[in-house]
Amino acid sequence: MSATNDYSEVQLSIENVGKVFTSEPGLLRSLSRRRTSAGYVALEDVNLRIEENTFVSIIGPSGCGKSTLLNLMAGLDEPSSGQILMDGLRIRGPGPDRGVVFQNYVLMPWLTALENVIYAIETAQPSISKGNAKEQAREYLSMVDLEKAMDRYPREMSGGMKQRVAIARALSIKPKILLMDEPFGALDALTRGYLQEEVLHLWENHRVTVVLVTHSIDEALLLSDQIVLMSSGPNARISDLIDLPRIRPRKRNMIETNPDFLAVKQRLEDHLFRETRAIEEK
């Protein structure tokens, strides 16, 4: 473990978290109390400390529960055991201190780009005036270079543009942590590369804590300060924690030439290959 022991910097703390999915719906389960269905153990005994203003990537083979872990941090789901603390307080549900970017963008199709961001701002700050909300929404859309597409509906935008709106929306509630669940997974390779650069620049200029779930090694290397490796599920756990050289601004060619990065890349590849083979041979 290479995580720091300086507790004052820890912003999000995941403590002994486990997550079991039961297949029965809630009502049925409460009616038939006798049945103790074993369920599917997605996560087991996960511990992680995330420091303020760091960029952390969670990487692992598909189905390893990394999205489940992110949902727990977002408060969209509850851990079956253990707890997650945000600034020392237990997370009991979603909140505007955490912004979430989903893989499939999920913009409201009946709202324009601007209106989608305004909805988020007005939700997080119910007392804000209409004019102020609009003003702020414009600012955040400009941050992701969308000032010309503000009045477009999602159906009139490309996947990359939609994801940029989703990022602007997540940032517009001024979260302390930005949680991104494979945000570039649904995009074509060129758009993905472009958006990675955008996020890199955005983050280097406006630091917030970011937790990124990905299965792309290059993406994790390009963006992160720290990479969390997860083992394959069920009973997935964190199997390794890698600190990357904190060289900023980072350039894409760095991860292909710098020996430190190359060594980490090799390690990640070995790990993912091993874990994937374990799944395929099961």
Add this chain to the structure above:
Amino acid sequence: MTKSSLSKPMGLLVSIVSVLIALVVWQILAKQGLLGKNFPGSLETLKELQWWLSDPFFNNGPNDLGIGTNLLISLRRVMIGYSLSIVVAVPLGLLIGVSRLASSSANPFIQLLKPVSPLAWLPIGLFVFRDSELTGIFVIFISSVWPTLISTSFGVQTINPDYLRVSRSLGASQLRTITKVVLPAVMPNILAGMRISMGIAWLVIVAAEMLLGSGIGYFIWNEWNNLSLPNIFVAIIVIGLTGILLDQFIGALQKRFDYQL
């Protein structure tokens, strides 16, 4: 949709020609006596239509009203009954869609009452309200409430759960999520239901009014008692055209709120 190669203006022309042919065939059949003795031909009917439309709003007592006057009476009843049904169906449909308790409680009534003929409600309405006007509105309401109710709750049940997740992740309250996310998301379902409800409301008014003493439905009943078949055809044409307009109106609303297009 590939609907053959007919262009739009060409299609309109074909429609017009088709109507003209039907009028000619009708006229020939009627004049040949093939539809029964004294069955009115299309020419006679159109002449009557022209007469009724030349002064649509006269009022010579309850049994001699202009067709426009009768139409307005019917439209007023339909609008009141229909609006009531929407006001009830949309919130109730949302509730049924959101809550399993509500859907389980309401479902037996929906399933049981939905297929009941509108005419069966007439005696009940008359008994309860002792008033023909209220009864007419009640029958419209009870017949047209179901499609919107069912379509709305179906829309809520099939809403993309990701929208709700996003709204929750932003920390939105239940109420805010329902008014700002669920409602616009199911708007296409609501309007699809409203369109069917409107069709039913207009369909039912004629049957209901035959027993009520005014309106376009009563007009038909009255002209039957006068044995004036041409006037009945006039009423049928007017009812049909009005139905098209009502349907087109909701169709326009549907286009406005369909975010999929």
